[in-house]
Amino acid sequence: MTVTSEDHPLDTFLGHKLLEQHHIRDADEQLVRRPTTEEMARLEEMAIPGTPQDLEKVIAHTREILSYRIALGHTRFFSCIPSPASPVSWFGEALTNAFNPFAGNLSAGPGICAIERALVKWIANQFALPPTAGGQFVSGASIANMTAMTVARDHKLAEHTRSQGVVYISEQAHFCVRKALRIIGFSDRQIQSIPVDSNFRMDVRILQQAITSDLDEGLRPFLIVATFGTTNTGTIDPLLPIIDIAKSHNLWFHVDAAYGGAVAFSTKHRYKIEGLGQVDSIAWDAHKWMFQTHGCGLVLFRDGTHPLKSFAAGGEYVRDVSVVRDPSNYGIELTRPARHMKLWFTLQVLGTEAIENMINWGIELAMHAEDKLRSLDHWEITSPASLAILTFRYAPPHLDEIMFDRLNETISKEMIARNVAVMFTTILDGKVCLRMCTINPNTTMNEVTYVIQVVEDVAASCLQQSAHYCFIFENGGSGTIKQSLDAIAYGGIIAVIGFLSVTSREEMLDVGILALSKGANVRGVIIGSNEILEDVVRFISSHNLALPVERTSKFTRDGVIDAFDDMASGQHIGKVCINF
Ligand SMILES: Cc1ncc(COP(=O)(O)O)c(C=O)c1O
Incomplete structure (x- = not known):
C-alpha cells in the first residue's frame, strides 16, 4: 500500500x-x-x-x-496534574501535523510563526506582563523552567562568577526545577531550599535571611524561583514580597506557573495572579489546565529579547533563510513542531468563555470535595482546596502516625483496585495524605460525591481489616500468640511477657515464619533484676498508672498458699497480690 x-x-x-x-x-x-x-x-x-x-x-x-x-484523562483520575485533553486539541494537533510544519525559522513557516508570536503576546497579556514580553512554546514546564533559568544565569552571572551563584527555591518547588539547575551547571550546594510556612508558602523571612547571609559570605545570589500553584497543594507563593526582595538585591525572579497559571484566563479567579506581571520569566503548561494534549508548554520573558543572549546561533548553511527573529534564536531547539497550533485551534473553536468555565469548574469541584470530607468524621484536611488541589487523610482515633500513614496508603491502593478513582498519596509535614487535583472539566459533582462516599467506605473497611496494633504485650502464650500476630501492624513489636499456657512442640505455631510475614519484631521480656523492677515501680507510680489486680490475699499461711496456687493455675490476667 x-x-x-x-x-x-x-x-x-x-x-x-x-x-x-x-x-x-x-x-x-x-x-x-x-x-x-x-x-x-x-x-x-x-x-x-x-x-x-x-x-x-x-x-x-x-x-x-x-x-x-x-x-490520566479519565474523569476520576485525580493524581499528579491530570491531562484532561480536549478532543478539539487532539484534532488541532492531528491537522497541524498533517503538514509537518517547521516552526524554528520564519521563512520556513511564516504563517505558524506569526500565530505563535501573536498568541504568546496575548497569553503574556493575560498574565499581566508588559507589551515588551515574548517567549515561545516548548515541550513542557520542565523545559520552560530550564530555558528561563538558563537566561537568568546568563543575565545575572558572568562566566567566572557562576561557581558562586546561588538560587533560592521553595522546598515545595517541583523537582524538575532542581533537575534543570543541575543540567545548566549548578551543584546542589548552590541551590538553597527555602522552608515553607504553615500554609506551604515559601517563607519570605527565611528567604531574606538566606540571601543576606549568602551575600555576607561573598556568594552571588542571582535567582529566586517561586511557584504559582505548587503540585503538592496548589499553593501560590507570596509573589509581592518576593518581588520586593528580588528587586532590592537585583535578582532574577522566575515563577513556575506550570499548572496554576491557567487561572489568568478566568475573570473570576484572575485576581489571584497579582504580582505575576512583574516577574522576569514564567513557565506555563497548556497541556495541564488548558486541556491540550501533551507537549504544549510555554516560557515567557518580561523582556522578549532576553533569551537572545543565551540562544542566538547560526550557521553558514542557513544564511539564506535566517534572521535574528527566528524562533530558534530564542530557545534550545532548531527543528521544532508547531506546538501552539493545537492551542490556537482549541481557543478558536471553543472560544475563551468556554475555557474560562472549564477552569472555574475545576476549582468548584475541589471545594465540593473539601465540603464533603469536612462533613465526615475522622477525616483531616491537610491542605484546603487551593486552585483545584486538595489534600486530606483518614485519621481515626486510637491509632498512631505510623498507622495513619499505612492506612492512607492502603486506601489509595484500594480505590485503584476497585477502579473507583486514582488518588495517589503524597507527603505533607511528614504525613502521608491523599491528594485530589480536580481539573478535569468532564468530572461531575455527582462523581466527586460518589468518590468521597466510596473513600469513606473503603477507609472503614481498610481500618477493620488492617492489623492495627503497633505494640502488643503478649502474656497468654501459645494459645494467644496467633491472635497477637494477626493483630500486629506491619513492622510492629510483640513483647512476650510470658507463656502461661503451654502447648506441645507439634502444636506450637511457627512464630518465626508468621512474624516474618508481618515484618514484626517478636521479643521476650525478661523479668530482670531488682534494679529494673524498681525502675518499673517508680515509672508506674510517677505516671499514676493503675495496675490491673486479679486478686489480693492476706499475708497469712493460707493466703500465701492460695496466692501461689492462683499463679500456678495460669488463669489470672491481672496481678496476684499479697497484702502485708
Ligand atoms: C508546578 C509544576 N512545575 C513543573 C512541572 C513539570 O511539567 P512538565 O511535566 O510539563 O515538564 C509540573 C508537572 O506536574 C508542575 O506541576
Missing part, C-alpha cells in the same frame, strides 16, 4: 480510523491497566520491525500498546 495510490484512499481511511480510536479511548473505563510479565514480553517482541504488516493489524497492535496505561 502506498500513500499516493488511488486504489487506497488512505487519507479518508486514516481519518475514519483516527475518529474511531478516539471513541474507543473514551469508552475504556479502566483507570489503571498494567501489562503482565507475559504481555510485557509480547510488547517487546512487537517493537521489532520486519516485513510489511497489514494496516488493520498494526492499528490493532497500536490500540493494544496504548491500552496499558494510567488513564
Whole structure:
C-alpha cells in the first residue's frame, strides 16, 4: 500500500480510523491497566520491525500498546496534574501535523510563526506582563523552567562568577526545577531550599535571611524561583514580597506557573495572579489546565529579547533563510513542531468563555470535595482546596502516625483496585495524605460525591481489616500468640511477657515464619533484676498508672498458699497480690 495510490484512499481511511480510536479511548473505563510479565514480553517482541504488516493489524497492535496505561484523562483520575485533553486539541494537533510544519525559522513557516508570536503576546497579556514580553512554546514546564533559568544565569552571572551563584527555591518547588539547575551547571550546594510556612508558602523571612547571609559570605545570589500553584497543594507563593526582595538585591525572579497559571484566563479567579506581571520569566503548561494534549508548554520573558543572549546561533548553511527573529534564536531547539497550533485551534473553536468555565469548574469541584470530607468524621484536611488541589487523610482515633500513614496508603491502593478513582498519596509535614487535583472539566459533582462516599467506605473497611496494633504485650502464650500476630501492624513489636499456657512442640505455631510475614519484631521480656523492677515501680507510680489486680490475699499461711496456687493455675490476667 502506498500513500499516493488511488486504489487506497488512505487519507479518508486514516481519518475514519483516527475518529474511531478516539471513541474507543473514551469508552475504556479502566483507570489503571498494567501489562503482565507475559504481555510485557509480547510488547517487546512487537517493537521489532520486519516485513510489511497489514494496516488493520498494526492499528490493532497500536490500540493494544496504548491500552496499558494510567488513564490520566479519565474523569476520576485525580493524581499528579491530570491531562484532561480536549478532543478539539487532539484534532488541532492531528491537522497541524498533517503538514509537518517547521516552526524554528520564519521563512520556513511564516504563517505558524506569526500565530505563535501573536498568541504568546496575548497569553503574556493575560498574565499581566508588559507589551515588551515574548517567549515561545516548548515541550513542557520542565523545559520552560530550564530555558528561563538558563537566561537568568546568563543575565545575572558572568562566566567566572557562576561557581558562586546561588538560587533560592521553595522546598515545595517541583523537582524538575532542581533537575534543570543541575543540567545548566549548578551543584546542589548552590541551590538553597527555602522552608515553607504553615500554609506551604515559601517563607519570605527565611528567604531574606538566606540571601543576606549568602551575600555576607561573598556568594552571588542571582535567582529566586517561586511557584504559582505548587503540585503538592496548589499553593501560590507570596509573589509581592518576593518581588520586593528580588528587586532590592537585583535578582532574577522566575515563577513556575506550570499548572496554576491557567487561572489568568478566568475573570473570576484572575485576581489571584497579582504580582505575576512583574516577574522576569514564567513557565506555563497548556497541556495541564488548558486541556491540550501533551507537549504544549510555554516560557515567557518580561523582556522578549532576553533569551537572545543565551540562544542566538547560526550557521553558514542557513544564511539564506535566517534572521535574528527566528524562533530558534530564542530557545534550545532548531527543528521544532508547531506546538501552539493545537492551542490556537482549541481557543478558536471553543472560544475563551468556554475555557474560562472549564477552569472555574475545576476549582468548584475541589471545594465540593473539601465540603464533603469536612462533613465526615475522622477525616483531616491537610491542605484546603487551593486552585483545584486538595489534600486530606483518614485519621481515626486510637491509632498512631505510623498507622495513619499505612492506612492512607492502603486506601489509595484500594480505590485503584476497585477502579473507583486514582488518588495517589503524597507527603505533607511528614504525613502521608491523599491528594485530589480536580481539573478535569468532564468530572461531575455527582462523581466527586460518589468518590468521597466510596473513600469513606473503603477507609472503614481498610481500618477493620488492617492489623492495627503497633505494640502488643503478649502474656497468654501459645494459645494467644496467633491472635497477637494477626493483630500486629506491619513492622510492629510483640513483647512476650510470658507463656502461661503451654502447648506441645507439634502444636506450637511457627512464630518465626508468621512474624516474618508481618515484618514484626517478636521479643521476650525478661523479668530482670531488682534494679529494673524498681525502675518499673517508680515509672508506674510517677505516671499514676493503675495496675490491673486479679486478686489480693492476706499475708497469712493460707493466703500465701492460695496466692501461689492462683499463679500456678495460669488463669489470672491481672496481678496476684499479697497484702502485708
Ligand atoms: C508546578 C509544576 N512545575 C513543573 C512541572 C513539570 O511539567 P512538565 O511535566 O510539563 O515538564 C509540573 C508537572 O506536574 C508542575 O506541576
